[in-house]
Amino acid sequence: MSTDPTPPGFELPLRLLLAFRTIIDELHERIAREGHPDLRPMHGFVFQAIGPHGTTAVELGRRLGVSKQAAGKTIEGLEQLGYVARGSDPADARRKVVRLTDRGVDCLARSARIFDELRAEWSATLGEEQLRRLEDGLRQLAPGDPFRLDTPRWFGTP
Amino acid sequence: MSTDPTPPGFELPLRLLLAFRTIIDELHERIAREGHPDLRPMHGFVFQAIGPHGTTAVELGRRLGVSKQAAGKTIEGLEQLGYVARGSDPADARRKVVRLTDRGVDCLARSARIFDELRAEWSATLGEEQLRRLEDGLRQLAPGDPFRLDTPRWFGTP
């Protein structure tokens, strides 16, 4: 009886990234076929950061880890794509509230459904028990809120 | 006896990304303390793409999934940081071969050692058996060569 050699340490992180990419690419392929071909991987993060109640450019920048000006540009782009709309706040004339449009909400709902479908497919591939062990292991390796919203900017320059 | 509810489908990809970020951030924190404070997450990919025998700007761009001009700019930056050096190819006067310097090789060796150290720490946290099951599961979810070198560009715009 022999023991498998220990895998090199760099394999796990690369597999983590590859698995993430695989999932996100598959998500965007499907959501593009369902009428949202303009979305980029980072847009899902932005939609989550905007949230169901809307937000402002300053708050969005804080959540995404970018300046308020950068958040403003992102909002402008999503506005032109029809995913968000800006309105005024009657209680504070300075604030301009950004909310998801029906199209944005539709996109978010489809994303959630497709993610669930993908998980069901992985469950069928690995077995539900092994998938849960994998999720449990990841929770121990990387505890805390998985919604780190400053990820899009994390690559790139200092 | 009750069954835990199925986690939402979006948790797994977010945990995959969070775990990857955690590992890479830890790597760069340690390698910065060991004399390489200028490195960015993407530089490890570039070093791997250059490889032990050196390469050219065109080939590097092909491996990284960017244009030869972008690869050239990246090489220029790493050259100024002292991690790579350019030489000429006696067999083909058009080619300029990019090779890792001693400093680049040192960095690559330290990365490999730190990755192994980190894996040993995760093994102590999760238990070697569970860590292997996690790696096995990821290999099934994301099979194939984990060295997808076009990742740095993968976020960002079309």
Next chain:
DNA sequence: ACGGATGGACAACCTCGTTGACTATATGGA
């Protein structure tokens, strides 16, 4: 009522990617 804090917008700049055009060199076929 006023002075500081806050939200938003505009401008200038930086980094890093792109495409297009150009030069120098290899290479293969008439």
Next chain:
DNA sequence: TCCATATAGTCAACGAGGTTGTCCATCCGT
């Protein structure tokens, strides 16, 4: 041999998206 084509590298212009600095309108506590 000679020429057409393909390839390696570089330069220039541009765009996306981030940064900081500045300014103005609006709130809010004293």
